[in-house]
Amino acid sequence: MSSSYEKFKKRRLITSYFSVVLSIFLVLFLLGILGLFFLNSKKLSDNFKEEIPMTVFFKNGANDSVMKAFAQELKTARFVKNSVFVPKEEAAKRESEDMGEDFMAFIGENPFENSFDIHLNSAYIRNDSIKKIEDRLKKNEMISTVNYDKVLVSLVNDNIEAASMWILYASIFLLIVAVLLINSSIRLSIYSNRFIIKTMQMVGATKSFIRKPFIWRSVLLGGIAAVLAVAALVASLFVIDENYPKLNIVQDQLMTGLVLLGVIVLGIFITWFSTFFATQRFLNLRTDDLY
Structure with a gap:
């Protein structure tokens, strides 16, 4: 017991x-x-901010030397974390894969432009800083547009x-x-x-x-x-x-x-x-x- x-x-x-x-x-x-x-x-x-891309599109008249000079400029820029050159042929291929069909067969030409996908350093993902970067890039006469998600930047x-x-x-x-x-x-x-x-x-x-x-x-x-x-x-x-x-x-x-x-x-x-x-x-x- x-x-x-x-x-x-x-x-x-x-x-x-x-x-x-x-x-x-x-x-x-x-x-x-x-x-x-x-x-x-x-x-x-910071990691989330740096995932927000900025895309710089070049006019069709921009030749290879212009692209190489811009790529070299990005390598020395403090606000750039990394960048990738996207030829317009690759952009068209991606779009065709997303759509599931060759859209160029209908329109007969490639509507895309050569571009750079740029990821900025987190310290520059602010409305004022990113606007200055946009204005600086637009001084290049061969750049047609600079795109980024302004709403997302503000929300972040x-x-x-x-x-x-x-x-x-x-x-x-x-x-x-x-x-x-x-x-x-x-x-x-x-x-x-x-x-x-x-x-x-x-x-x-x-x-x-x-x-x-x-x-x-x-x-x-x-x-x-x-x-x-x-x-x-x-x-x-x-x-x-x-x-x-x-x-x-x-x-x-x-x-x-x-x-x-x-x-x-x-x-x-x-x-x-x-x-x-x-x-x-x-x-x-x-x-x-x-x-």
Whole structure:
């Protein structure tokens, strides 16, 4: 009978520890994801900005020397990240593939112009900067038109700052929720041992002596949850880097390491803090209040 009871208590204790570790792990993992996302928000926004193309079309009278001179100019321009020359024959071929038929057979000539697809550096994807670049390019008499999505540029610049602020607010909110959830899990764990705490106190044990094993146990559980959260975050980073290599999300090792270290420190600190005050609360209660 006593053996069955001991096994029941042991299973119940393991279940309690598992629930505490799981709750701390989930909260720390979400915090870590938000922290990494916030630190890389500029990189993400820059990458999105640099995907917005600017297309420069040349008049049919522009010869190869004009194209080569312009290509060389783009290589030395600070506002250019990369550029690709698109011959009008290739543009017509793409259009035919998109339409599923050879449209040139109907019109009898190629209506397209030679062009350059230019991707600008993110610092220049602003309404004023990109307008100056457009005016500069149009000074070339052989350029017919310069096209880019003006509406998209405006939307990107208007919304990225707002999105960054919302991410910051969400991180602060989740941090508060994390503290409350972890604190609740720890307090429930301590609550199940309230009679042991009071019994130890009644036989003369000091408060620090009583708190010590509970604090060490909680810190250990918090450390395990933090390590698991860090492992999950590292795995997530490699998955993101494999699927989106342009972001170079694992290249900034210092900031990434600081976030991961912060997750571990936060997991240990919150569990220590919560356990200290939870045990202190039951130490200060009268015996009758335990019920």
